[in-house]
Amino acid sequence: MRAAVFKGVNEPLQIEEVDEPEPADDEVVVETEACGVCRSDWHAWQGDWDWIGVMPTEGLIFGHEAAGTVVEVGDDVERLREGDRVTAPFNLSDGTCVHCRNGRGNICERMVPMGFLEMAPGGFAERFPVRAADQNAVKLPDEVDPVSVAGLGCRFATAYHGLAHRVDLTPGDWVAVHGCGGVGLSAVHIADALGANVVAVDIDDDALAKAEKLGAVETIPVTEVADVPQAVKGVTDGSRGVDISIDALGIAETCRNSVNSLGKGGQHLQIGLTTSEEEGEVSLPVDVMAMDERDFYGAFGMPPNRYDEIFRMMEYGSIDPGRIVAETIALEDVPETLTSLGTYDTVGIPVVTEF
Template identity: 30%
Template sequence: MKAAVFQGIKDIRVEEVDDPQAGPEDVVVAVSVCGICGSDLHTYEHGSFVAPGQIMGHEFAGEVVEAGDEVSGLQVGDRVTASPLVPCGDCPRCLEGRYNLCASAWTTGLAYGRPGAFAERIRIPRSIPGENVFKLSDDMSDEQGATVEPLAVAVHAVRLAGDVEGSTALVLGLGTIGQQVLQVLRAYGARRVIGIDLSELRLRAAATLGADAVDGAAGIDAAVDAALGEGEEVDVVFECSGVPELARAALDTVKAGGTIVVLALYDDPLTFNPTALVQKEIRLQGSIAYTSDDFGEAVALLSSGRAQADPLITHRHALDDVAEAFETQMSKDRSLKVLVTPGAPPSS
């Protein structure tokens, strides 16, 4: 089969590789569509997270074409998406049910150790419906299925923030994760969601999804001042940009007693004075990936229409054009979510 293989910085090649085979507990999925994630760009630009020879891609949907004898609840023909995490199941975090914090969940996961979904087929080990494999309803497209994974990231982050109903929330950075965060905030009852970015394309998408989208060209302080009403405060900030200056600015922006949730990955170290955390009693919360429950909730939000996929998708490329797809995804002014289609065109 064909697969896109990472060979080094800005070097991803379509190669012929062996077809995956399902073991007794596994399913093999024919991939119809796979999105390019921000973490994929860190690999593409900097060589982070994976070694050369890795098949990347972890935001995907497709059809089960092979199921092992011991697999229950899944069969050939099912349309599915899946969590790329492959936790060990035995460490303290796994025993707590916090599989996203398992030390090996990513290093042995799909696209981060095991072959990923920029390929015509992918094997999902130990396939259990509702735990790591999630069926798509007939009213969900494959493209929607490919946006479940980043939506699950947002579900997890918003849940970590606590009760956001009636709050004023600020989202810094309106890439795919920022857009998904603002959708979950709206679904969970936030009174106002303010999104800040520099990209006109991303600001338009955020406005379509119900945010008060603000151009940050004049600086975050000016943007926040322009967005807030008299006496209004920011209850919670979601840092999705990966820009150190914005992460530091979040400390000044959030109200005393407020919460900052950091989802972004950073290429450069971040320095700040933690005295602000003490003096304002700010809760600084990191957020990584998701649990099975978060993943299931993301499917439900899309299926019910409380979250949308179409406003996020700006480009589609065939697998043979994966290098062009990555270059497109790197352009923040002209792309939001770029999809790669290894198989037949995704269903609509």
């Protein structure tokens, strides 16, 4: 089968013929119909994240936002059949650890990141396997287009999990989103659907315009303000600060701006992961956080057992992940598209649909 293959840090991916995946007893093989090209792929491609154990080796197949149709089923798989349409979270869990048993498979103790390790090749290929399929493969409703849910493996689902399950968002809350890439725009759309007043923050006018279309009531162009947190506070009631603030990019500046945009009792949500500049470490105003009782939360994917919440909201038109999709591309376009993510020129999610 054809796949986009990793050749080394900062080396262009190569489209090659590779061996077809064969399902282990607990796995299914999925014929890929759509796969998002994510900034997380770009991070790994350029050599970020070795400090958290992500060290891609030559021959790896990236792609962790995939959806498609089951074409082979392992002997021990009980819940799935050939012909089922599925997606899967990028953080594949085993279904047996204490966190999995408590419904938090996204932080499984034996989690394997799809498309980042050789044992779990990803969706930049004609087919991909899903380990522990009864645990991880999420059946798609008949009416759901695979392109629309290509972001559910990572960006859209992470934003939803963070806003719906991690922080205490209530209708009427002020929510700031720092960084309006794929996950940031997803957060804008979801926060609006959940009844928040959303403030979108970015350096790019096109990204801010897209955020407005997705529900942002205020936008702040970073290049035009001297103090981002004060600008955010200025649009809230009495300049009190926002109730929830999200770092959707993962650099020191956006993380600190997010924390400093909060009012008393506010909640910071960290979705973006850092680059080699920070190596996972960001200094924060801990004294103010303590005195104001500002909370710091993280969100990492979403438990596979909770995807039905998103499907129900899609069914009744409350949210539409497809609105975040920027363009559809062919497998041959993946190397160039991946490289371009470093320039922040893409607004929304590029999705591979031709394999």
